[in-house]
């Protein structure tokens with residue numbers, strides 16, 4: 001082969017290496033046709049109250065997508081793509097990552113860059129390691145049935161990230177600039193987005209305070225990075241397809257005035273012991289209660305929903321209000337917005353106590369209970385372990401459960417079975 005042609009070939013391989021291996025496992029069980037009509041939401045007609053103002057950041061203080069620099073991995077740095085059946089949740093990482101440093105002394109945000117996936121070098125005194133001055137997000141890139149890649153309402157993740165940054169003394173940024181960088185990162189590692197409707201590419205933006213000093217104060221330096229992992233199911237369900245949850249009234253996840261409504265790592269570490277205790281007792285997740293009335297707040301890393309027959313005889317979908325104890329989930333908000341367009345369902349944000357839940361169940365009015373979040377979409381709950389009792393919830397006994405309709409609708413939007421303003425096509 002002439003030298004010039006082989007040079008061109010080598011260059012082509014170098015630039016297209018990420019396309020040369022694929023994760024394949026195709027299946028489509030979505031009953032998308034049934035949900036197509038009901039999902040046609042006009043978002044401007046929806047008004048779900050949001051309790052927190054969106055932080056405003058002047059564009060001159062943000063890093064810019066237009067400054068993004070890209071350094072592709074060399075062929076020897078590329079990782080083999082695992083089989084879809086082996087994915088698990090966050091075990092494997094794609095070939096590239098995105099980084100952008102913040103240094104107050106250098107004028108703030110530096111230029112964002114995409115680099116081959118690498119370990120971080122971090123000073124042992126970095127504030128993130130001692131005082132948990134850090135935050136993270138969880139979003140997904142979906143490969144649609146048309147082979148186009150989509151993000152689901154990424155602007156809401158950016159908004160939440162900035163709110164957490166504001167509370168943690170970390171620098172804020174323009175969310176659209178980060179979405180631009182994330183989009184480019186996904187495009188580069190696009191073959192890591194599974195060719196499947198049972199797995200996705202999980203995208204994890206993270207912001208950490210890197211200033212290496214012991215003072216408990218706003219860090220002068222920070223690092224925002226984005227890593228990505230192809231994932232399948234977050235956890236195993238029981239044989240009925242649902243999960244069992246464990247409620248221990250002696251522990252809380254969040255408290256008034258705290259950061260339960262922010263996605264910061266310090267909310268998650270303290271849940272490990274209780275979650276392990278729940279697992280030993282045969283439950284998959286913890287139902288977090290709060291206060292003397294044992295109000296339901298969240299379940300594991302999901303927002304909690306119940307469906308019951310209300311005092312007017314109507315089917316009602318309820319979830320606790322955003323009172324500061326609860327993470328404002330993107331899935332939660334989407335469910336409320338979708339269901340409030342459906343005429344056969346009453347939608348309400350209201351306090352739900354354990355006593356109320358038990359009464360509704362004893363009266364035969366409680367129909368369903370489920371958790372919702374990006375990682376799990378919608379997960380039905382069929383049992384609650386509470387003060388030594390097992391409360392059986394008839395979620396899986398409903399002939400046309402609402403959780404399934406919501407799940408089908410969300411998946412249909414995410415995988416492009418239906419066009420919807422919640423989905424953002426990125427390639």
Ligand SMILES: Cc1ncc(COP(=O)(O)O)c(C=O)c1O
Nearest residue numbers: 301302303327329330331373374
């Ligand atoms: C505590 C908690 N609640 C709820 C959620 C669900 O939020 P989202 O729907 O934005 O994933 C998550 C996941 O991010 C979470 O960690």
